[in-house]
Amino acid sequence: MDDPAERAVGARVLAGDRGPVGEDRVTQLKKLGMIWCHFDVVWAEGLTAARGWAAENGRLLAPLDATFQGAAVGILVEERAGRRPQGR
Incomplete structure (x- = not known):
């Protein structure tokens, strides 16, 4: 993951209480055009x-x-x- 903010935002938005978002999920979201900031x-x-x-x-x-x-x-x-x- 390039940006630590991506992990933080992704973790808050998607994971809830399941922990940080994995690299594969971040890659999928980037392909979908996820706006991280x-x-x-x-x-x-x-x-x-x-x-x-x-x-x-x-x-x-x-x-x-x-x-x-x-x-x-x-x-x-x-x-x-x-x-x-x-x-x-």
Whole structure:
């Protein structure tokens, strides 16, 4: 198993009181498209949209209302910029 979080989530979601989820079960769930971490999915979708916006506009300086294929790129960029350390 690649990610310890996968085992933890899988164990909580599927095993109940039966212990950790085995490697074979994890492989089966991955083939079915199991979403182990919703945050990771949202991040990947936002990153794809940001890359698309930047490719079309030559940079990632997007206005707050900017969207790319329905994704709110401007809001994503604003939120990320607000979390960077000062002086960078």
